[in-house]
Amino acid sequence: MGWWSKDILGGDSALDWKSELYNKINIQYEDNFGYRTLKPNDMSNKTQNNLIQYVLESTQESFDKWGECDSRSIAMQVIALMVIESGAKVTKKNKKELSKWIKLDDWATEDDERKDNIDDLLSVIKEYDSTPMIYQGKGLFQTLAETISGTEIEPSGFKNI
Numbered sequence: 001m002g003w004w005s006k007d008i009l010g011g012d013s014a015l016d017w018k019s020e021l022y023n024k025i026n027i028q029y030e031d032n033f034g035y036r037t038l039k040p041n042d043m044s045n046k047t048q049n050n051l052i053q054y055v056l057e058s059t060q061e062s063f064d065k066w067g068e069c070d071s072r073s074i075a076m077q078v079i080a081l082m083v084i085e086s087g088a089k090v091t092k093k094n095k096k097e098l099s100k101w102i103k104l105d106d107w108a109t110e111d112d113e114r115k116d117n118i119d120d121l122l123s124v125i126k127e128y129d130s131t132p133m134i135y136q137g138k139g140l141f142q143t144l145a146e147t148i149s150g151t152e153i154e155p156s157g158f159k160n161i
């Protein structure tokens with residue numbers, strides 16, 4: 001289906017990564033309508049390291065062959081959202097690694113709205129202090145409703161829990 005919005009979770013590839021990463025930590029992925037499903041111990045430093053390593057390893061062949069970073073960038077965006085959602089502590093090293101790949105979002109170089117979403121995520125990661133936040137992106141049905149009505153129905157972005 002592709003991308004229906006320019007936000008962090010506005011496309012199939014981001015949601016596919018989210019499902020895959022939840023499976024890697026043996027937690028049932030449920031959208032849960034914007035409510036937090038992860039807890040701090042779900043995203044321990046060890047778990048974060050394992051997920052980052054998994055993404056790097058699983059995308060290495062594509063990266064070597066094509067120099068492609070977008071899949072890595074999208075996966076790292078999802079890991080960052082998982083950490084922020086959980087309220088887990090994150091090391092400076094992990095913040096740096098996540099930010100490094102998130103910055104390489106190809107779409108953000110071509111589209112101002114996408115760039116704003118990426119910059120917002122990078123800013124939240126930089127300032128993140130283990131206070132859990134939810135990311136409320138535009139879902140497919142919200143995007144359709146906004147297109148039909150011609151107005152923004154509900155703002156998206158980060159919100160404290």
